[in-house]
Amino acid sequence: MVAINVNGTTREVDVDPSTPLLWVIREQLSLTGTKFGCGMAQCGSCTVQLNGRPIRSCVTPVSAAVGQQVTTIEGLAPSDSELHPLQQAWIAHQVPQCGYCQSGQLMSAAALLEANPNPSDDEIDKAMAGNICRCGMYGRMKAAIKTVASASYYDAAATADGSKA
Amino acid sequence: MNKWTRRGLLTTGVIFGGGLVLGIAIRPGNRTPGLAPLVTDDGETLVHTWVKLDTDNRITVIVPHSEMGQGVGTALSQMLADELDADWNLVSFEEAPAIEEFANHSLGQGFLLPGVELPAMIAPSVEGVLIKTAQALDLQITGGSMSIRATGQYGMRVAGAAVRELLVESAAEAWNVPVSEVSASKSYLAHEASGRRAPYSEFASAAAEKTPSLAPRLKTPDQFTVMGTHVERHDIPAKVDGSALFAMDVQVPGMLYATVRRAPTFGGNLAKLDDKAARGVRGVKDVISLPADEIGGTMSSFAAPATVAVVADSYWSAKQGLDKLELEWSSPDDVKRSSDDMFAQFDRDISQAANRQADIRSGDVAGAISGAAAVVKADYQVPFLAHTCMEPQNATVSVTDSGCEVWVGCQNPLGFRSAIADALGMDSDAVVVNNHFMGGGFGRRAIADCAVQAALLSQKMRKPVQVVWSREEDVRQDYYRPAIQSRFSGALDENGNLLAWENTYVNKHEPAEAPLIPYSVDSLDIGHVESPTHVPFGAWRSVDHSQHGFFTESFIDEVAIAAGQDPYQYRMDRLKDKPRHRAVLKKAAEAADWGTPLGSGRGRGISLQESFGSLVAQVVEVSLVNGETQVDRVVAAIDAGVAVSPDGLTAQIESGIIYGLTAALYGEITIEDGAVAESNFHDYQALRMPKAPIIETHIINSDAPIGGAGEPGTPGIAPALANAVFDASGVRVRRLPMSRPEVKMQLEDWSASAA
Numbered sequence A: 001m002v003a004i005n006v007n008g009t010t011r012e013v014d015v016d017p018s019t020p021l022l023w024v025i026r027e028q029l030s031l032t033g034t035k036f037g038c039g040m041a042q043c044g045s046c047t048v049q050l051n052g053r054p055i056r057s058c059v060t061p062v063s064a065a066v067g068q069q070v071t072t073i074e075g076l077a078p079s080d081s082e083l084h085p086l087q088q089a090w091i092a093h094q095v096p097q098c099g100y101c102q103s104g105q106l107m108s109a110a111a112l113l114e115a116n117p118n119p120s121d122d123e124i125d126k127a128m129a130g131n132i133c134r135c136g137m138y139g140r141m142k143a144a145i146k147t148v149a150s151a152s153y154y155d156a157a158a159t160a161d162g163s164k165a
Numbered sequence B: 001m002n003k004w005t006r007r008g009l010l011t012t013g014v015i016f017g018g019g020l021v022l023g024i025a026i027r028p029g030n031r032t033p034g035l036a037p038l039v040t041d042d043g044e045t046l047v048h049t050w051v052k053l054d055t056d057n058r059i060t061v062i063v064p065h066s067e068m069g070q071g072v073g074t075a076l077s078q079m080l081a082d083e084l085d086a087d088w089n090l091v092s093f094e095e096a097p098a099i100e101e102f103a104n105h106s107l108g109q110g111f112l113l114p115g116v117e118l119p120a121m122i123a124p125s126v127e128g129v130l131i132k133t134a135q136a137l138d139l140q141i142t143g144g145s146m147s148i149r150a151t152g153q154y155g156m157r158v159a160g161a162a163v164r165e166l167l168v169e170s171a172a173e174a175w176n177v178p179v180s181e182v183s184a185s186k187s188y189l190a191h192e193a194s195g196r197r198a199p200y201s202e203f204a205s206a207a208a209e210k211t212p213s214l215a216p217r218l219k220t221p222d223q224f225t226v227m228g229t230h231v232e233r234h235d236i237p238a239k240v241d242g243s244a245l246f247a248m249d250v251q252v253p254g255m256l257y258a259t260v261r262r263a264p265t266f267g268g269n270l271a272k273l274d275d276k277a278a279r280g281v282r283g284v285k286d287v288i289s290l291p292a293d294e295i296g297g298t299m300s301s302f303a304a305p306a307t308v309a310v311v312a313d314s315y316w317s318a319k320q321g322l323d324k325l326e327l328e329w330s331s332p333d334d335v336k337r338s339s340d341d342m343f344a345q346f347d348r349d350i351s352q353a354a355n356r357q358a359d360i361r362s363g364d365v366a367g368a369i370s371g372a373a374a375v376v377k378a379d380y381q382v383p384f385l386a387h388t389c390m391e392p393q394n395a396t397v398s399v400t401d402s403g404c405e406v407w408v409g410c411q412n413p414l415g416f417r418s419a420i421a422d423a424l425g426m427d428s429d430a431v432v433v434n435n436h437f438m439g440g441g442f443g444r445r446a447i448a449d450c451a452v453q454a455a456l457l458s459q460k461m462r463k464p465v466q467v468v469w470s471r472e473e474d475v476r477q478d479y480y481r482p483a484i485q486s487r488f489s490g491a492l493d494e495n496g497n498l499l500a501w502e503n504t505y506v507n508k509h510e511p512a513e514a515p516l517i518p519y520s521v522d523s524l525d526i527g528h529v530e531s532p533t534h535v536p537f538g539a540w541r542s543v544d545h546s547q548h549g550f551f552t553e554s555f556i557d558e559v560a561i562a563a564g565q566d567p568y569q570y571r572m573d574r575l576k577d578k579p580r581h582r583a584v585l586k587k588a589a590e591a592a593d594w595g596t597p598l599g600s601g602r603g604r605g606i607s608l609q610e611s612f613g614s615l616v617a618q619v620v621e622v623s624l625v626n627g628e629t630q631v632d633r634v635v636a637a638i639d640a641g642v643a644v645s646p647d648g649l650t651a652q653i654e655s656g657i658i659y660g661l662t663a664a665l666y667g668e669i670t671i672e673d674g675a676v677a678e679s680n681f682h683d684y685q686a687l688r689m690p691k692a693p694i695i696e697t698h699i700i701n702s703d704a705p706i707g708g709a710g711e712p713g714t715p716g717i718a719p720a721l722a723n724a725v726f727d728a729s730g731v732r733v734r735r736l737p738m739s740r741p742e743v744k745m746q747l748e749d750w751s752a753s754a755a
């Protein structure tokens, strides 16, 4: 048995500790928003956050998540009634085409803004370079990220609870 | 017959299914008693094959196409809602079930509306299947950029207008007033003189008893209220919170997972299988070999290769097991060939020109060439390409004694149903297909190979089985965009006028018009020779335009430059009688500041491509830095007749350009010893955000028939890029991709000499 905390809830799963986190999230926990795209840290479809940092869950053994906080796309929105600002911007910019890559894109983008609320174009490029979109929605994603960055959501949040940089 | 379950409809949020539904307005609701129970819930009336109304006046459009990401459901609903004078806020949509009544019987039964040209993409693949054969098949295809221009234009709009007429008539009868005095607006009917007003829903059942008109009066573009406006896509919210269900997300109780390896050489077979170690992996349930003859045809004329599957209680266990298999494959000697062998074969066959078939011929090409002041010659080559949909191939199938249920994301649900039924030896009626969002289609999800594997494995295991291919399998077992070669000669007079255009290429597929050019030229001879290879091929976004767009738009550039003229102006001068072509080309050139200086190491290239009923011009700006090509900006202009959903069209053009640019920069599937050498995104690269250009799309609304959106952005990017690289460096790229070492060396040499 392995115990992991995903989106604030601790769950026990009966898997080999070397099993990639991706398959535990999808198959054991039925959180299917996190996607499989390549299995070798090339495409970013499987991106989740481990203590707020973006990781490729297809190459991360579940054992590495023990005692850590895992956040998946299902846990990105602050509440059931409110979307994360990036999710709202994704809708406003009509970003998704097929949508398959988008959970990973959003998790990478959210981690970027959490660490760097006002990224430059180059910093956005760098942070998002690990996430492929075969539908090619790069321009829209970048515009959506900039909308949220310029709305200073993260700055406001930082002032409010004093904890975020 | 099972009810097309709410699960099937609602878990996907939208509905997919059908294909060409030309002439759908023929079937009134009351003549299709078989349909209503399949799609209606309490309080809903199926007023028409494609329209439901409920007691709260909500309208549900039944959309006969599959969602690959193109927003088709929203756009088709806009077309129907507009003609219906519906309140857009009350409109939603569902996918049509994969059942014959909802498919395109109109085709086989000659129900085509008068004057509707049968689109060439009707054939289910690029293998040149005749329309006749296509009519006999179960066709429910999303492809050929046809959803909007065929289904929408001739189906959804007609259906919407017909239902509006039925509702108006029903209200007039109920109110005992002349039809001409009843008006419809925003889902309400009104009779002004008497002040009566009632929602559409009040007349739903009366309307359902009537026979819809085949030729209702359609609006003119100035009357559109929903078409041409920006509406948000209905499928997007579920795609930002992880709740959108793709086929791989399906979990059926008791389901097992499987992953497969197929013979690496196309046409290869299994020589030895030792599965002892694999069976020892925790969770592995079985190792099953599926010989080629058992798999049979999977909607493609290529023989299915021998397959070994590992079935387990999780994907990871299955994958671990697969990696522990000791496998030896045999392959026939005649397929142990390389890409280079095939290009040598193409070159030889073009030179020999045996049995050359002409696509088009006019004037005296030989005479023009022999009397020309200058003759320009060039050969171009493009490689095999994989589709690499973001979602690897997968399917879930549950076979029981009473039938078979399938969960898949596919471009052709009815075709999948019959392929699976054939493989299982079942009646099509016993197979239910639940179609899901597709994580990319691009032509790949029209072939049922993976779904057939899942069906056979479920039958053997007597349990539901989900087959998930690794990315490696997805790259190596595709139906590839074919590699081909094309040879040109252009004859010029002393003023640089184009006297003759001669072109011979190998292996013609579809659409037939792909190699044709819009430019006026006195003598023309375009033709092809057959030079088959053993590599399976299929439709790839924009099909043959993806190849010929590069060839013809590169060569016209070479001709213009040989003539000492500006490539934009040279094209314009040869489009004198083509105002739509001129308009898009001009729009793109002007918006991109064509003709203004760019500085050293930078260049501009232009292209014009007509495909799937739409015209697209592109201007590309590049910078060359140490032999690397950086695409800075792409300006595109599109005339798709009328843009039904302008933002959706813009997004499709952006998407098509990035897809084509990825291929132009990096795309090459290499055949070595008969098998594919590449395997995953590290060696079959995709364009990523840091390299993505700024794309500006300009839409021209002409009054031409509605054209396609999903594919027309793709063909023009490669030639515009190659033309831009030439403009920047004088290096002419005639073989894609740009990342080939030969191209890099040339560009590095240029950089060194320019420095």
Ligand code: FES
Pocket: A035, A036, A037, A038, A039, A040, A041, A042, A043, A044, A045, A046, A047, A056, A057, A058, A059
């Ligand atoms: S699936 Fe993990 S990076 Fe592609």
Ligand code: FES
Pocket: A095, A096, A097, A098, A099, A100, A101, A102, A132, A133, A134, A135, A136, A137, B069, B390, B439, B440
């Ligand atoms: S939206 Fe389809 S891969 Fe990104």
